[in-house]
Amino acid sequence: MIPQNILYIAIILIILYLAGITFAYWFFLRSKRNIEMKESEVKHRMYELAILKEIADRTGYSLNIQKILDVIAGSLNQFLEYDVAAYMLLNPDKIIFKSDLQHSVSPQFIKEVRGRMLKSLAAILGRDLTNVSVEETITGALMLEATDEPVRSYFNIPLVIGDQLVGVLTIAHRKEGFYKEEEMSILYKIVSQASQAVTKLEETVKTEQRKTAAMIESMIEGVVMTDRDYRILAANAAARNAIGYEGTELPTIFDFITGLNGAFDIKEKLEESIKLDKPLTFKNVMLRGKYYEVLISPVKSDVGVIKNQILGGVVVLHDITHEKEAEKMRDDFTSMIVHELRSPLGNIKKIGEMMKSTKVLENKQMSSEYVAMLSESSSSMLTLLNDLLDAAKISAGKFTVEKKESNLKELLLGRVKFFDTTARDGKIELSLSFEASAPTTASFDPVRIIQVVNNLLTNALNFTPPGGKVAVECFLHKKGSTIDQEATKLQLPWIASREDSSTGMLDDCLVIAVTDSGEGIAPENFGKLFNKFTQFVGAARENKHKGTGLGLVIAKGIVEAHGGTIRVGSIVGKGTTVYVTINL
């Protein structure tokens, strides 16, 4: 007989055991369910991620929202059952409506989907869309005889890029209660991820565009960019200036056509460049008094599936006015050299003809006249050639001087004496003042310094009217005071140079100056004084005074080869001072 208490214990133990098993089983079931749920959740997430990734891969770095929506709509059937997946996109002038039919539905069904989408768009936008044209595309089977069932399940996902509503994506089914939270949320995620990607990409692109725009805007070259339809996408300041466009808005292709004023058919050339798919260059396009070299090139994409596709064109306006001017100056220079050489050479030839055919040689006076003319013609050619050679050496930096201790005072006295007759013929008072404090000798190339003084004196005498004065001045410059101050202190006739204030910095040196009371030099001609091209051509054109016009250019070269400087001060109607410095 089993004692009763043992039985109780046994029963309790059995109950406990059963309870334990039950609990364990319950616990097991619960855990299993949890794990299953988690597993399914993970699977779901993995699936979501897979779809998101696939969509991301397929859309790439596209900014084309329609293309992205096509990809999304095309992937929906992988995880969602529907009859119609459709999207609407707002364009400035129309609405694009595209629907993908998974099962055949009736036209009425599509019409209903379309109506609902338009209505929700209008509601979100707060705008009446009844008169906006809708461009409709349907893929899939539309069956006229399909059962005329209405839309029973339906949900909308607004498409927002940045803060702007750009459209709506809609899923519709004939059956009722078809879509639960889950489906909606996954689609919502997909769409919002795509929107975010586009938004970010747009921001990046905009930032880059702003950088590029700032760069283009500041370029010296005129730059115009167009799309394939020749709509202007960018036109920088230089390009706007080139066509004289003053508006604040971006100019249109028509502004360019008007602005170019027949000088250049921008649209035709762009078409040509895009059609031939190669860059075209047009030289010497004259626009509002300037010369341009115009380069037109197609712009191609270099990324993604549209690689090598032509996106538009770019027009670069390169201002070549300076080059043209320099070219013209060189041409003028060359033709002037030829001209200047031909004249004396032609004369030498004619002198020969005269001597041969007429009685020049029998007449003693005529013979000596003709011989003198021969000598003058040949020496003027020689002077010209020597000047040209000097000027060429100077600009090539190959000009050298032979310095030796020489007597400057004697040199200047000799020059004044040499020009005395010319001065007297021109009724000009020529004087020399050599300051007592200045050393009479210095180290320089006497032949070359004579050339400089000759040039300064020739110029001064040529440009001084009868009754005027030409003064040759020589004094010592001390560092610390300006040459202008020193000349004033010595009470010399003097026209200050505009750049004279810097001469205080110059080390002690000798100053040789020639001051005339002549016509003076107009300020606008100051810059041309030392330009060999303009000087030479000017002198030849004017033919006013003998010489090649290269004198000052060469004088500057000689003085600078000595380590000195040459300066000009002039007042129209009052006179001119040209001085050179010679280092001690």
Add this chain to the structure above:
Amino acid sequence: MNKKILIIDDDKIFSKIMKDGLIAGSQGKYDVFVAFDGVEGFEIATREKPDLVMLDVLMPKLNGLEFLQKMRAEEWGKDIPVIMETQLSDLEKMSEGIALGVRGYIIKSDYSIEAILRQVGDVLK
């Protein structure tokens, strides 16, 4: 009566040769006057009313074309035949000269004295 020819050219050597050449070549039938710039040329032209003017293009004070315009504006100067002296480089100026009734031109450094004399003779015929 001798024909009067006025040479206006700042190239003194060329003018001298042409003067001598014209006188010698015509056996003294031409009276030749020389001026070295347009202003002086205009003074002589006004005084002498020449039968022919030989005119340089590039000259100080009054250049060849300016002289021509000025002379054509005068009653006496309307029909005076003019031969322009040029260098090859100013041939483009010729069209302006032709518009002002220039009868011919010589290229200074290329033409021989003989050729110039022939041209002068043709114009004066």
